[in-house]
Amino acid sequence: MRAYTHPACATHDPGPGHAERPARLAAVTDALRAAWPALDWHEAPSATRGQLLRVHDDVLLALVLDTPVQQRIALDPDTFLGPGSAEAALRAAGAGVAAVDAVMTGDAGRVFCAVRPPGHHATGSVAMGFCLFNSIAVAAAHACDRHGLERVAVIDFDVHHGNGTQDIFDTDPRVMYLSSHQAPLYPDSGYADERGVGNVVNAPLPPGMDGDGFRQVWRDTLLPALDGFRPQLVLVSAGFDGHRLDPLAQLQLEASDYAWLTGELVAIADRHAHGRLVSMLEGGYDLQALAECSVAHVGVLLDGAA
Ligand SMILES: [Zn+2]
Secondary structure: OEEEEOHHHHOOOOOOOOOOOOHHHHHHHHHHHHHOOOOEEEEOOOOOHHHHHOOOOHHHHHHHHHOOOOOOEEEEOOEEEOOOHHHHHHHHHHHHHHHHHHHHHOOOOEEEEOOOOOOOOOOOOOOEOOEOOOHHHHHHHHHHHHHOOOOEEEEEOOOOOOHHHHHHHOOOOOEEEEEEEEOOOOOOOOOOOOOOOOOEEEEEEOOOOEHHHHHHHHHHHHHHHHHHHOOOEEEEEEOOOOEOOOOOOOOEEOHHHHHHHHHHHHHHHHHHOOOOEEEEEOOOOOHHHHHHHHHHHHHHHHHOOO
């Protein structure tokens, strides 16, 4: 099993006191290297403009890549562009593209991308919610356009709804988007009646829900929908901010809940997708919980069993 990362992903700095901070990357990569020495680490390449333009417009590309940045610029109250941001965003998106290529050519079975900034709030035209480019969407579009896949699933268990991913694909039946997320919570989307063209499944969860409730929702609603879609590739927006210690939300999940769900996703990838699964880091803002959940998640990806 492969993992992709790049040192540039630590150079995107949204500023003092920001939850989405560079230390998140080392928390994840240090914990993974210590826990799973057998992980096969690769350096993430940069995404190309052509790969980004499959899901983003050229105005957003110009903003992120071509703005001269001497000091941090606020794109919105949460989202910042600094001197290292363009390179970090390119490597984060490029990791997903390389991971898709690796599983499609058979060079790897499952891949985890330890990257930042996160991506799932970025729409086709707007960087928002800590996200500059929507890396998982770039990966999904690459799978469809470069590898000709007709059924790509994006599973998003970050505690926030991936409004950007949904927005990019909600008229594209080649991609199914399935999400559980706390509601109410930023970005105030992802209601159950948002169905796209039948390719979007949203499961809002109430604040305070614990792992039993979380597993029940996945068992009853999301996993059957995913299984019924028969994905040729499983992509995962792996945000660990539903952990009970996370400062940005109020779910009560434990690392074992993420391990359980990962096992279910591996089983579905094995059943329909020749095992092909690519997971990309999204949120997770308590460093200890983030490290623990990443180790649990990747442990199941390595073994194939929770
Ligand atoms: Zn999140």
